[in-house]
Amino acid sequence: MFLITLLTLLVAFAAVMFFNPGLLIGSAIFTAVWLSTGLMTPAMVHPVTLVLLAGVLAVLNVPQLRRALLTKSLYKTISGVMPQMSQTESEALEAGTTWWDADLFQGKPDWDKFATITMPTLTKKEQAFLDNEVEELCDMLDEWDIHHHRKDLPPEAWQYLKDKGFFSLIIPEEYGGKHFSPYAQSRVMSKIASRSITGAVTAMVPNSLGPGELLAKYGTEEQKKRWLPGLAKGTEIPCFGLTGPEVGSDAGSIPDLGIVCKGQHEGKEVIGIRLNFAKRWITLAPVATVIGLAFKLRDPDGLLGDAETQDYGITCALIPADHDGVEIGRRHYPGAPFMNGPINGKDVFIPVDWIIGGPDMAGKGWRMLIECLGAGRGVSLPALATASGEVGYRMTGAFGKIRRQFKTEVGKFEGVQEATSQIAILGYTLEAMRHLVTKSLESGTPSVITAMAKYHATEMMRTLINHGMDVAGGRAIQLGPRNFMALPYQSVPIAITVEGANILTRSLMIFGQGSMRCHPYLFDVIQTLQTDDKAKGLVDFDRLFFALAGNSLSRTMRAFVLGLSGNRLANAPETADEFTKEWYQRIDRMSAALASAADLALGILGGDLKRRELLSARLGDVHSQLFMACSVLKYYENQPASDAEKVHARASLHHALYSAQEALFDFYDNFTVPGIAGVFKRLAFPYGRILRKPDDNQLRALGDLIMEDNPVRQAFGQFIHNSLEQDDAFGRVESTYQTLLTVEDAWGRYNKAESRGKLAGDDIDARLASAVSQDIITQDEAGRIREYDKQRYDSLLTDAFEKSFFVKDEEEKAESAASDAS
Secondary structure (H helix, E strand, O other), X not given: OHHHHHHHHHHHHHHHHHOOHHHHHHXXXXXXXXXXXOOOOHHHHHHHHHHHHHHHHHHHHOHHHHHHHHHHHXXXXXXXXXXXXXXXXXXXXXXXXXXXXXXXXXXXXXXXXXXXXXXXXXXXXXXXXXXXXHHHHHHHOOHHHHHXXXXXXXXXXXXXXXHOOHHHOOOOXXXXXXXXXXXXXXXXXXXXXXXXXXXXXXXXXXXXXXHHHHHHHHOOHHHHHHHHHHHHHOOOOEEEEOOEOOEOOOHHHOOOEEEEEEEEEOOEEEEEEEEEEEEEEEEOHHHOOEEEEEEEEEXXXXXXXXOOOOEEEEEEEEEEOOXXXXXXXXXOOOOOOOOEEEEEEEEEEEEHHHEOOOHHHOOOHHXXXXXXXXXXXXXXXXXXXXXXXXXXXXXXXXXXXXXXXXXEEHHHOHHHHHHHHHHHHHHHHHHHHXXXXXXXXXXXXXXXXXHHHHXXXXXXXXXXXXXXXXXXXXXXXXXXXXXXOHHHHHHHHHHHHOOXXXXXXXXXXXXXXXXXXXXXXXXXXXXXXXXXXXXXXXXHHHHHHHHHHHHHHHHHHHHHHHHHOOOOOOOOXXXXXXXXXXXXXXXXXXXXXXXXXXXXXXXXXXXXXXXXXXXXXXXXXXXXXXXXXXXXXXXXXXXXXXXXXXXXXXXXHHHHHHHHHHHHHHHHHHOOOHHHHHHHHHHHOOOOOOOOOOOHHHHHHXXXXXXXXXXXXXXXXXXXXXXXXXXXXXXXHHHHHHHHHHHHHHHHHXXXXXXXXOOOOOOHHHHHHHHHHOOOOOHHHHHHHHHHHHHHHHHHOOOOOOHHHHHHHHHHXXXXXXXXXX
């Protein structure tokens, strides 16, 4: 019996090592039967078990026998219950690329490959643009004035954006564009956002989803020459009409319709499209000169040359904003005064040549959109979030050091440190993720990674800004030009909502698309089920399905072995040091657990998993958190070594992997078949959880660090617009903080003496004189403390307005209510 056991284990081991699905599945079945004790007598065990093993292996490893006895019925059964995949779903799943996300999903990351990934850097040209043009633009922008007076950017800022090529960052150089890297685009948008969200949104839209990117990737040469130079110079302002009253996250349900027909254009009869559409929430629409439009195309008379095709599906075209039948110019008010409004069209006739890419691209708009959405999801919106993280880190840390209550810096209170430590963790994670995400975009558009970036970056922004509001308290809620928190807080819902609502991005896109794009076999298996050639489909299904089954067993066994070893057998890059190695090994083990859990969900629930959004969202969270942990490790390894860097990296890694672990446990505990989920949970985590919730020491360490001028704070300062101007919302706080750093030692001695009752006097002048007389501080230090205290007090004040400020607003509202209401 010992020899049989050993033989079984050797077969299973060989199957895992050399990945033979037949061996692996056969050994698993054999082991299960053999372990069901009591069915066979000791005298029978050797011949019976050997015959059983040989029979199972024969069926599984001889393709003709396997297809006849097993695969044919399996293929028919699964084909009957699997929901049909629509063309739109298929195109969405096929669009984009995969990158490191696939390694993490498949359960065995190639750490040697990961070690070769270099972090993105700026060219001299890109750095110069950031240091000069972006800085100059930031100096033109006053967000309070933009929000509460102009309701728009100042004219000189608009002209500067056009003249200096801010709308041309993605346009190729041969058409007058700058053609910056994704990392450079992110840095530009991030710096503008640190000064003005309105300015950043205005600049980012032409460089995100819009005519510029669609033309550069898919346009005909004639279209590129006609439009790209003007878009690069800013003489043409683009917008893109996708969303509407009946279509948001479900972009495939676009009701806007174009009918192919003949009509007049420039005095000639041409084949064209008659369009009717109603778009809403379109950024830059009120000032746009050219509209990118998504609609469903129908060709009832076969004028495009394909008599068998009438419904082409989603198509994208480019239309001048002043074209007959187009109605544009009104504005929505999304809470920040960037240009945003509706677009309507009634009986708009356009030539078929206005389809982006020409008539050959009819019906291919959905794939184009899915691929181009990656820029907005992976660059622009995460850039806004990253700026919020870095400004939030610096401002909240500075305020926590400046503001005192109960004779103590408010940032020293542990309740406050619970919030500020989260700001530190999320700010560090956002910057780390920015680097790895933009690196992934250099070689394609990884749709799953960009969905992760959009969802988690904007949610982290929401969390850290909320914490910042809590710490600053009344200083943060009183609106006015002194307030450094309220306007970013007011703008958070915009980032949460656009480029795909976060709820659906999390529950449907990250795992739904991730499971199809990152799994080595799943998408191909589904394709075999839906092919019209059933004979070929059966042969392909037979090969792919058993490869999938063997892969699933292999991944589950790997998760079990790594769990049993307590991470010791998990892999890490050879370049890992003592600190990073244990985190790499935890990611490696968690990746195997994710792969096993994903296969469990897909195998048991199949197509029904689309409706089980709570389960799929949790698996998506695991995948995302593992990617973020990898981002933190890569970022940390490329920063100058310091204690502060290590503290931030450790806390961020702990946060990501603890979140991944808890999402996995929630998945197991809520799975629709509890028994089998419990088995998988025990296999992956034989000793229970591998990480405890971060302890108070970690929170205190970060809470202290965020108030100090540490290397992480200094690095964050390089990514944003910095001001020391006393009349600026951010500059007032930052300049006060910098002054405090110069008098910190003397200020500390003075406050310590005051708290102990050693200083006489009812005002600061008297107390300073008392401190000088006792040699607690010098006369020079007293003078510098006096000046700092004036600056400190001013930085804590909130704005107060004359009655006319409110009366004017009410009068304007009353005058415009009737004419502007829609």
